[in-house]
Structures are given as C-alpha cells and as structure tokens.
Amino acid sequence: MERSVPIRAVSRSIAVLKCINRHGSLPLMEIARHVNLPYPTTFRIIQTLVLEGLLECEPTRKHYRATQLVQTLSVGYRETGNLLLRTRPHMQALTRRINWPISLATHVGQTMMVRDSTHRETSLSFCNYEPGYTLPMLECASGHVYLAHIPDSDRLSLLGGLEAIDRRSHMLEMFKGEKLVRRIREDGYATCDRNPHSAVPGKTSSIAVPLFEGDRVAGALTLIFFSTAMSMAEALKRYVDELKSVGRSISLELRHDQITAQDSMVFPQPGHVRHRESGQKTMLN
Known part of the structure; x- marks a missing residue:
C-alpha cells in the first residue's frame, strides 16, 4: 500500500458517518467524543458533510x-443470493428457543457488518444493533470465523490490508499462522469473550459459526450473551451444537438455491427452445 494511503481526512469523515449511523442523531460534542477527534476538526468534517448533503442539522x-x-452510496451494492431471506426465520426461531439474540454479519472491507439481528425480539440484550453496525474483524467472533474459512490466499491478503492500516497485533499474527485457523475450522465455531468493541464493551460475549453459499463462506451467524450470565465454557456446552445445526440448515438452503439458479440457466423454461449458437428463443406450439 502507498505511503499516502490512507488519507486521514477521508478516514475521519467515514468515522463520523459511522458514528452517526450507530448512535443516531447526536450533538457535535458527542460526535467528537465518540470518534476521538478535536472539536474544531469534527466541526469542519460535519460542515463539509452538511454541504455535501449527507448530514443535516x-x-x-x-x-x-x-x-x-446517504442511501445513494449503496445504489451499486446488491446482497449476495438469498442470505437475508434464508437466515431471518432461523434467527427468529432460535431466539425464541434460547432467548439470547442472534445476529447475521458479512465481510465489508476490514470489518464485519451486521446485516440483521434479533436484539429487538428479546429482553436479553443491552442494545439494538441495527443493520450497518460494524465490528473490527480481528476483534469479534464473526470476524474470526470468517477469516478461518476463506481461502488461505484471501486471508493473507486481507490481513496484509489490515496490517497496513492498523498496527500489528497479537491476533493478526495468530491468523497469519495455521494453528488458530485450523482449530476454528475443526471446531466449526469461533468465540470472543467480553467483546471489546460492542456498544457496551466487556459486557457481552459471543459464539459465531460460518454460513456457506456453496463452497464460499457468505457470512457468520453469531449468538450474543451477557458475560456475567455464564462462562464461555457453559455457553458452548449449552448452545454451540444447536447454533452449528442452524448454520448447517441455512447453508443447505443457500446451496439448494444456488443449484436451482444454476439449473434454471442450463435448462430452458417450458415452451421455449434456446439455440446455443444464435442465443435466440423459439416458441413451441
């Protein structure tokens, strides 16, 4: 990565937008505190974003x-397959059975982004994590399980990007090796005790399992529980088998959708014959 990258002003502006996305409407002083920037710097960023029409007072x-x-920034983005559609019913059913909230997260840049969650559907939650909430990949269970299940070359490339932006860390070095990756793959899950980067740091722990769309890891399904309610060992004993079972069911449905979509491209619909050479369709009478 070039020495001039990242551009600090751009990174700070993105941090302000993420802050407002997480916390909603905020006064300028609160925004400055959350993003850890001086008040004058935050003021200039806010005024720029207001002039660009992305923020308003x-x-x-x-x-x-x-x-x-801000919604126009995602016009070119499309969710992959039926991930949300397939995952939502399973998340709701699992939360009804065990009461703890479940979230779906996917990889975006150097983070894992919440796509959906059942935090609003249970009282066993400190916060409601809306879609768009992001977590540092190296410091959350969903990030760990994602890193462990992508191809080795992709993992090393992603870690290289993380290292260029952030300082070297113990967890980054562990994921460069094979021992932790192999263990997560064999176990079928990853954990994070006393999550440091949640809305309430240190008060929740989590267990995540991978979701596959064919051979590709599409995201992570995560169970979140109060750190004071039980130890990680107890949570694993109670819930990990069921969480893994739900993950497998979702992955099977995604695989079925993928095969169905491929078949529909190979076999023409009744009433049509596709000519391979010309690519034209002819009606059968």
Whole structure:
C-alpha cells in the first residue's frame, strides 16, 4: 500500500458517518467524543458533510443526523443470493428457543457488518444493533470465523490490508499462522469473550459459526450473551451444537438455491427452445 494511503481526512469523515449511523442523531460534542477527534476538526468534517448533503442539522436542536442522500452510496451494492431471506426465520426461531439474540454479519472491507439481528425480539440484550453496525474483524467472533474459512490466499491478503492500516497485533499474527485457523475450522465455531468493541464493551460475549453459499463462506451467524450470565465454557456446552445445526440448515438452503439458479440457466423454461449458437428463443406450439 502507498505511503499516502490512507488519507486521514477521508478516514475521519467515514468515522463520523459511522458514528452517526450507530448512535443516531447526536450533538457535535458527542460526535467528537465518540470518534476521538478535536472539536474544531469534527466541526469542519460535519460542515463539509452538511454541504455535501449527507448530514443535516435538526431544526429544533443542534443535533446532526444522516439524510436520505446517504442511501445513494449503496445504489451499486446488491446482497449476495438469498442470505437475508434464508437466515431471518432461523434467527427468529432460535431466539425464541434460547432467548439470547442472534445476529447475521458479512465481510465489508476490514470489518464485519451486521446485516440483521434479533436484539429487538428479546429482553436479553443491552442494545439494538441495527443493520450497518460494524465490528473490527480481528476483534469479534464473526470476524474470526470468517477469516478461518476463506481461502488461505484471501486471508493473507486481507490481513496484509489490515496490517497496513492498523498496527500489528497479537491476533493478526495468530491468523497469519495455521494453528488458530485450523482449530476454528475443526471446531466449526469461533468465540470472543467480553467483546471489546460492542456498544457496551466487556459486557457481552459471543459464539459465531460460518454460513456457506456453496463452497464460499457468505457470512457468520453469531449468538450474543451477557458475560456475567455464564462462562464461555457453559455457553458452548449449552448452545454451540444447536447454533452449528442452524448454520448447517441455512447453508443447505443457500446451496439448494444456488443449484436451482444454476439449473434454471442450463435448462430452458417450458415452451421455449434456446439455440446455443444464435442465443435466440423459439416458441413451441
């Protein structure tokens, strides 16, 4: 990566947008505190984003919130397959059985992003994690299980990017080797005790299993529980088999969808004959 990358002003602006996405409408002083930037720097970033139309100041108080224009940033993005559609019913059913919240996260850049969760559907949760909430890949169970199940070349490339942006860490070095990766693959899950980067740092722990779309890991299904409610060993004894079973069921459904989609491309629908050379369709009467 080039020496001039990352551009600090761009990184800070993105941090401000992420902060407002996580916490909702906030006063400028709170934004500065959350992103750990000086007040004048935060003020300039906010004013720039307001001029660009991505943020607006509430008319009745000096709180800043995102505008609908931010949605245009994702116009070119499409979810892969039926991941959300297939995962949602299983998440709800599992939360009804065990009461703890479940989240679905996928890889975005150097983070794992929450795509869906059942935090609102149980009282056993400190916060409601809305879609778009991001977690550092090396410091969450979903990130660990994702890193362990992607091809080795992809993992090393991703770790190289993380190392270029952030300082070297013990966890980064562990994922460069094979021992931790092999253990997670053999166990079929990853854990994070007393999550350091949740909305309530240190108060929750998590267990994550991979979700596959064919041979490709598509995301991670994570169970979150209060750290004071039980130890990680007890949580694994109670829930890991069921969590892995749900993960396998979702992966089977995604695989079935993938095969069905491939078959529909190979075999023409009734009433049509596809000519391979010309690519034209002819109606059968």
